[in-house]
Amino acid sequence: MDASVNAINWFEISVEDMGRAKHFYQVVFSMHMEETEMMGMKMTYFPAEMGNGKVSGALVQGSMHKPSAEGAVLYLNGNPDLNDVLSKVESVGGKVLMPKQEISPEIGYMAFFMDSEGNRIGLHSNH
DSSP states (O other): OOTTSOSOSEEEEEOSOHHHHHHHHHHHHTOOOEEEEETTEEEEEOOOOTTSSOOEEEEEESTTOOOOSSSOOEEEEOOSOHHHHHHHHGGGTOEEEEEEEEEETTTEEEEEEEOTTSOEEEEEEOO
16 A cells, blocks of 8 residues: 555444434435445445545444444544534434544544444544
């Protein structure tokens, strides 16, 4: 791996209840997500144009997937303003863990929330 490729090419957010998790993410990010089953797992995909070098991922419910507030942290795109996303988190069963904070003028802003499944998720935005 070098600087010419994305360090991440796919992500999965573990869930206990796919219906509840899908509703949470659709409301918080104002988007539609498609569901499928694959290899014994329920999967609900974040919207993406395949094959264009952009990173995407899915919510996944299966025996090898357990939600966690500890461990690796995934940062989702909160552009154009994290406050738009954070304002919806608690109404659909999540919790804001750290409100919008400036990292630096060059890097932008970050925040953390707990999703409806108990995962700690980071957010990043430019403004």
